[in-house]
Amino acid sequence: MKQGSLAIRMSGLGGQGVVTAAHLLGGSVIRDGKCSTVNPFFGAEKRLAPAESYVRISDEEISERGEVIYPNIIMIFHPHVITLGKSYTMPFYFGLKDEGILIINAEKPLTLTDENSEDLRILKAKTFYISANNISMDITGTELSANIAMLGALIGITKVVSLVSMQKAIEERFGMKKFVASGTTAALDDVVKSKFAKVSQLIEKNVEVAKKAIEEVKEYPLSSNIESRN
């Protein structure tokens, strides 16, 4: 990727909104006047099956496409990506660039193997945790907005897009009659919408989720992780 550009890999499980999150992020980037391409990658459309999506962001036109092999940022939407290897790449941080960022959805920092911790230390990776499910549950009464919390965490850490643009992207995504990602995504959309009395409420609550996540995301220095186990 050219300088000033950013490649993000989102790894999660089917039904968590990994693809939706990527589309929302791409939409926000475009709103901010930059270039972006969004590329989901999944096997059979099944809930809890591995799902990944990739977002490229740049000031210039983007040519490269497909899977992001060397991301600057990796967002892990579910601990099982790490603990059960539900991922297209093993280990989960494979290809992360030096001084890259990891954002993990988990209630508390995960215990990584010594090998993984050592690799991440060599990469000078910055690791952040966010309890996206809890934030989602507290505000919306469902875990279906965990993906929005993950995006909030990303904005909190990197300011890669403005919250205003993200809000607009959410409005467009759920306000529009139809959004195209995949057949099953459309079915899940109806589930998400059914959890809220009105679309305006859905949008409002999701923006609240994003704001809360911006505040709550925390960095955990890897060294402390290793020290605590030693």
Add this chain to the structure above:
Amino acid sequence: MMAKKTVEQKIVDPEYLFFEAKREKQFITGSEAVREAVKRANVDMAIAYPITPQSESMHLVGDIYAEGYIKDYFRGESEFAVMSSVAGAAMGGVRVFTATAGPGTLRAFEMFPTWAGARLPIVCDFFCRGVNSPLTIQPDTIEIGFMLDTKMMIFHAETAQDLFDMTLQSFIIAEQPDVHLPIGVFADGFFVTHTREIVEIPPDDIKLPPYDPYKSPVPAMDMETPPIRQMRDPFVMKSNFISYASHASWQQEILAAAERARKHIHKYLGGLIETENEGADILIMASGTAVSQAHEAIWQANQEGIEVGLIKFKVIRPFPTEEIKMIAKGARAIIVPEFNISGWLAKEIRSVIEDNSKVVGAPRVYGGMAMPPELIVEEIRRVAR
């Protein structure tokens, strides 16, 4: 059954729709680009059968049928049946569209040379995916290799923009009376179909002129032309010399029709290939999303001070033989990155250039593997040494 609603759209010249109408930027997926193309193509009928990664595009075509942009749409029972029904519809004299992918392409395969042989101007999008076995749904362009000798015209889109333009323009090229052949517009599954990117498209209140079956070089099967001993497809089964000769000359005529398409391809697609820095010592020749990866690789190579040119194939059939022969003369090495195991593009290039030892058939990834630009850079470094 036929749609009850119809949407009013103004019929405009193809040239106006393609080149003059003001275009608006939209951030959409490749599948949505297909919907937008079909919406403006004045398609009479579309027939669908589900297969990943094609399904979204044909769902969306179904949506515009429900909105009244298409007169008839239904789900067929298999790809073979769909491609057969599409043939029946085209013989009935309507403009028809469908799409498939990988295993669907192979399931329907017997129909493709039949479309060409029957001179049917069908436009079909193919969303390239690996074929079994083992099972895969991921991008792989192997099916283009299988399709090369079907006598269909083959276009290969790199981006959602290409997919939009090529799908729309294919109807006009396919239906030229001196061509009248099917066109397959191929795009790499997921990398194009499911990727959201900026696509510039003209307004949706205009559309192409309708298909006129009476300009066809072969009659529509509608009992509105003299029916005396008139049958489709060409049928020469009697075992005598004249039947063999008819079959042979008919096949030559199909190839000749594809040759005659070149001028229309130049007019509407701006040529069979696109070139950047074609005088460079080292060239990359690619089609589909391998071109995207090559772009990035060339940028990286430039950072290392290596100059590399790029030839993008937009059209594989008819093959840009003369163009490639000429360009290859000045090159020292030609790198051909491909998303398939057979390396059909490298073989095609080798078959037309004088010194085929220049061709480096690498990198090659398949079965859904990604092609990081770094793999192409490695080949560039190797030949630059």
Add this chain to the structure above:
Amino acid sequence: MNKGIIEISPGFEDVMPREYIDLVNDGPYGRKLGIDDLGTFKEAIEEHPLCAGCALALALRLVLASLPAIEDTIIVGSTGCSSLAFSQVAIHNIHSLFGNQNAVATGLKRALQIRFPNKTKDVVVMAGDGAIGDIGLETVMHSWFRGENITTIMFDNEIYANTGGQESCMSPKRAVLYMAPTGKKFPKAAMPEVAHAAGCAYAATITPASPKRLGKIVNQAILIAREIGSTYIQIYCPCPTNFKFKPSESLKMAKDRVKDETYLIKEYFSPEAREFVEGLEKGGGN
């Protein structure tokens, strides 16, 4: 079809072949003709290339004479003996591939409905037992499930005759044939019942030994297909070449098989089709 399109341009009368001139002057187009009129007009088929004594050739001749509107009928055929005869038929006809006939017919019929919304264009599938019962059963049955407005006519010679005599699903049980060297192991497929269960508004079997009845069945099947949905006719066409009897005995074979009930004459109507046919018989229809 406007009859004007087949008329010979002035000055070309003496260069056109005799056969064409006969079709223009005395052909079946736009005339209400039937089985009873055979021998009094120029028929739409001539000089078929099928074997001596071929019952299929006779059946095809009878079918063509029974079409309610031959000038607006398009035939979709399939690979097999029958396809060899279609090049001798003076109406538009398609031979696409082996077994895809009902899918082709589906697309064709719908295309013609789009192009000619105020005109009737009959699409009739005519194919053999291999094309309909074996290799093409998927496209046949799905056209029935969807209730496509087409008539499917099976020329049932109980064998792959065009390829030299192999077993088909319609061959009688125990028949010793190519690819069934120790005799066919399962009975003749129950296609009329399959058609009925799959949603055909009308399904019937017949032989060319009953030409009048055949004419009536074909005519009403096409009229039902126009108004209601899919229809199926199965015509037993004994094959003297492959079943090794005298060419002169084809009709006798047809009669004998019906008589000894080894070929069953059947007729199934949907309630709507029954009502429609009763309306026709009262003189209310076409």
